[in-house]
Amino acid sequence: MMSRSQPAVHPLEVPPLTDAAENAVPMRVRMKDIQGMPGTPAGLALRVCQFVFAAVSLCVMATTNDFPSVTAFRYLIAAVILQSLWSLSLAIVDVYALLVKRCLRNSRVISLFTMGDGITSTLTFAAACASAGITVLIGNDFNNCAQNHCTRFETATAMAFMSWFAVSPSFFLNFWSLASR
């Protein structure tokens, strides 16, 4: 209280440049705490969704015995394995951050998360699209669903798409907070 009335002495000693530099740091570090970002409950829920959808896609595709004969299905397996590992590890990080109330608003951490989200979501989306193209080819164009596990292929593809849908908000929120910091 008293201090507010007497600031006239010291600012004369402090050069304005250092003042500005000292101010710039807290302004830059501060990031808005939007739900869905890393370290928030909604962010953890997103990560869990991503992991569950990717894991279900992996399991459903792996139970078909003829997936190794199609390159795109093998690629889908690889992509959802990567996606589930990434989402699981970030979910663990989120749980840790929530438990110890640690803030994950570090700029380096956010840019790392953004890159990882961007890469895994692109790979998952590409794999899902390739699988969807082949599933539609088998089902609609060849009318050959009797000999193939069309339902399982479709389920695995749909789950991969759902996983991609769940990654997108994480990616865009991280990218947004990276750009607006």
Add this chain to the structure above:
Amino acid sequence: MMSRSQPAVHPLEVPPLTDAAENAVPMRVRMKDIQGMPGTPAGLALRVCQFVFAAVSLCVMATTNDFPSVTAFRYLIAAVILQSLWSLSLAIVDVYALLVKRCLRNSRVISLFTMGDGITSTLTFAAACASAGITVLIGNDFNNCAQNHCTRFETATAMAFMSWFAVSPSFFLNFWSLASR
């Protein structure tokens, strides 16, 4: 003594606040003029690249006589038509903006461009991935390139991917400038 020693600490905190408030306003309003954004020569070059790649992909795919038998190839045709129309219209907007030296840094315009870029790039990428899956299926898994136009399918797919590569910088630059305005 205590009352004399305390002001030494606090004045360092107080003046920064007004400093920061004054600095924050011009920082927020100003948008950086990054090359590649709408209304810049690099942005126009990106649009032209997108249009050319999408148009080449369309032409190559349309010259194969059996593309209508595969759903993914028909979808590729539709996606690259949409992409080429979108890129051509934005290229025209860019030419206009460059000719009349008009600035396209309006927030509404940028968000419209971002949405359009996001939608068309997602569609183009999905179509390219589906086509790539089927092309690989025909070429590697069935070893049936003799009866099919594998080279043309591959060229059309590659051109669609190139078009997507050219859209991505536009999208991310627009999204970044939207977030950091």
